[in-house]
Amino acid sequence: METIFSGIQPSGSLTLGNYLGAMKQFVELQEDYNCYFCIVDEHAITVPQDRLKLRKNIRELAALYIASGIDPNKATLFIQSEVPAHTQLGWIMQTQSYIGELERMTQFKDKSKGKEAVSSALLTYPPLMAADILLYNTSLVPVGNDQTQHLELTRDLAERFNNKYNDIFTIPQIKVSEVGARIMSLQEPTKKMSKSDVNQKATIYMLDEPKQIEKKIKSAVTDSDGVVRFDKEQKPGISNLMTILASCTNQTLEQIEEKYRGVGYGQFKQDVADAVVNELRPIQERFYQIIDSQELDDILDQGAEKASFVANKTLAKAKKAMGLGRVK
Ligand code: ATP
Ligand code: MG
Secondary structure, X not given: OOEEEEEEOOXXXXXXXXXXXXXXXXXXXXXXXXXXXXXXXXXXXXXOOOHHHHHHHHHHHHHXXXXXXXXXXXXXXEEHHHOOHHHHHHHHHHXXXXXXXXXXXXXXXXXXXXXXOXXXXXXXXXXXXXXXXXXXXXOEEEEOHHHHHHHHHHHHHHHHHHHHOXXXXXXXXXXXXXXXOOOEOOOOOOOEOOOOOOOHHHOOEOOXXXXXXXXXXXOOOOOOOOOOOOOOOOXXXXXXXXXXXXXXXXXXXXXXXXXXXXXXXXXXXXXXXXXXXXXXXXXXXXXXXXXXXXXXXXXXXXXXXXXXXXXXXHHHHHHHHHOOOOOO
16 A cells, blocks of 8 residues: 655644645545654744643544545544654755755745744755655645645655665655645635734634634635626636535535536635535534543644654664764
8 A cells, every 4th residue: 555644734723725735635544554643833833832832733633534535444643743754854954955945935935025034944844844744655746736836846855865875765656636636715805825824814723713714715806897707817716616615515616616607705805714614613613522622632642652663673774874973
């Protein structure tokens, strides 16, 4: 069975973008692949985090994975900082990375723009991400297309290491899903929806109440030509809402265009809101059942143990290949 690795940062409340672009896909993938789903808290601290909020976000993220349908008997769900091999191989991968290539990453540019103090870890985030993936002999990484640049770098670093030392790492393939690959901000639809966006109106959170969801979608920025048509350049707002509707109802964009011919934006937005509410309702119900449970802790303990077992083996091979430590 092929191995999949994917991580989500506990850097805020999960968004509809994270769900449609990542989690929803994961639930299907766990049936056919050996999956590792990681709560990448060490990535979250590349930008300042409040201690208590971070704790809460980590637990909520774990509960949302389970509530969305991740089955701990099929997939391994764990917290990055509970498996020390990640930072250890992360350091090794930093030794294989060039500052120039890290500075070219758009996420680094976006997240450091206008900031007075930027942590060096924001720059070295991609080598840690490479380590996350490479530790598990991952063959496939499913991501939204905001992450493809990091994935390409991961492949480069793995190849560089293999060529220089020994064939230790599996070179992972990138798997970008078509629908839902990039959900955009409701207020600035040319920018992606992000859990770390400060504008709450721009973002639908997985735990938003139905009323909030409806309100946010109804005030989403669109255009004035009144036609429901997919055109990312000319009509980014409507195109984004169409993508959301398509992902939540398993319709194609063509079917949606057809269905809303001659129908106004008011009705269209109402239908989008209803679809999102229906999609999230069962997840929210399950979330509130497990968020404070011992079951959730047990799942995370077992996940960390299973992940460590595999990760430590790869780490040991990489260290040996580089000549670190002693021969044992
Ligand atoms: P942050 O703003 O803190 O970077 P984020 O919302 O971008 O948060 P990540 O933790 O960086 O979330 O990414 C988690 C997963 O969600 C990744 O697989 C990423 O590709 C996917 N993802 C993030 N935002 C979107 C989006 N707007 N549309 C589709 N997929 C997304
Ligand atoms: Mg991100």
